[in-house]
Amino acid sequence: DQQVKQNSPSLSVQEGRISILNCDYTNSMFDYFLWYKKYPAEGPTFLISISSIKDKNEDGRFTVFLNKSAKHLSLHIVPSQPGDSAVYFCAASVGGADGLTFGKGTHLIIQP
Amino acid sequence: DAGVIQSPRHEVTEMGQEVTLRCKPISGHDYLFWYRQTMMRGLELLIYFNNNVPIDDSGMPEDRFSAKMPNASFSTLKIQPSEPRDSAVYFCASSLNWDSNEKLFFGSGTQLSVL
Numbered sequence: 001d002q003q004v005k006q007n008s009p010s011l012s013v014q015e016g017r018i019s020i021l022n023c024d025y026t027n028s029m030f031d032y033f034l035w036y037k038k039y040p041a042e043g044p045t046f047l048i049s050i051s052s053i054k055d056k057n058e059d060g061r062f063t064v065f066l067n068k069s070a071k072h073l074s075l076h077i078v079p080s081q082p083g084d085s086a087v088y089f090c091a092a093s094v095g096g097a098d099g100l101t102f103g104k105g106t107h108l109i110i111q112p
Numbered sequence: 113d114a115g116v117i118q119s120p121r122h123e124v125t126e127m128g129q130e131v132t133l134r135c136k137p138i139s140g141h142d143y144l145f146w147y148r149q150t151m152m153r154g155l156e157l158l159i160y161f162n163n164n165v166p167i168d169d170s171g172m173p174e175d176r177f178s179a180k181m182p183n184a185s186f187s188t189l190k191i192q193p194s195e196p197r198d199s200a201v202y203f204c205a206s207s208l209n210w211d212s213n214e215k216l217f218f219g220s221g222t223q224l225s226v227l
Contacts, residue, residue, distance in 0.1 A: 043221055046216070
């Protein structure tokens, strides 16, 4: 049973527009959430995170929103750039002590 | 630092053969993780170590899989005997310590193909 779900395998967005990637989770014990970005033939790299005590965290063009009641988080990228084309993984942890649980990923394609 | 180093980058083997994947974590990192990526299941945690000691191996799929960390700078993941369904990308990751504020640093992965 997937505890972290990314229901969109792929997403296509025009350059300059906003990209919104969604993630749902089922384990109410998760208290820390992260987004990782992965280019082909490379390992995932950390992008942005949010603690469960917050509902928003912003870093430049990237903003993560957390809705605990809905067990939902989203990553907003604005404006989208060609270099943002990658697979984005949502991840969650319980106190950080047991490793991260990842979703299956969403392949974001930024079209010129 | 060169980051997490994995070898080989690609491995093609025949069913029944033994496969050994290698990982060198970032120096000073206390935690080491092995993940497997497949289309069907995404990124799955197989096992992780803290200070060279295996802490949780509940993600290891079968007894055919084993992992060791003989010292702070080296870990192996072994599959014996290998099967076609083991074909996947295997990632090693390390972190300085593990609390909610730390992040994983991944290697580039080993693409395993079992024919």
